[in-house]
Amino acid sequence: MRTEDTAFVGGPLDGRVLPVVTGLTGQVPARYEVPVPEGGTLVYLREPAARGRRTGIVRGWLYVYAPDTPPGGRGVRWPWSRREPRD
Secondary structure (H helix, E strand, C coil): CCEEEEEEECCCCCCCEEEEECCCCCCCCCEEEEECCCCCEEEEEEEECCECCCCCCECCEEEEECCCCCCCCCCCCCCCCCCCCCC
8 A cells, every 4th residue: 555644733643744545546535534542533634735836736735633623524425426415
């Protein structure tokens, strides 16, 4: 499996760089959830770390702590399934 060293910003993992397993497209997941021994879950969301000057292409990712985001996410989105109604 391929991993990419990704920096974490904010929360308990602030300043750490951890290897994160990449997906089929070679990118790290959009959400990174860390289970806590007390029974909770810390949620980190992916943001671009830097962009190229000329092309604007993303040149790496970092995870930013999102304390208000509920754990779980939407799960797998299949092309043939219906969209969930927005609140």
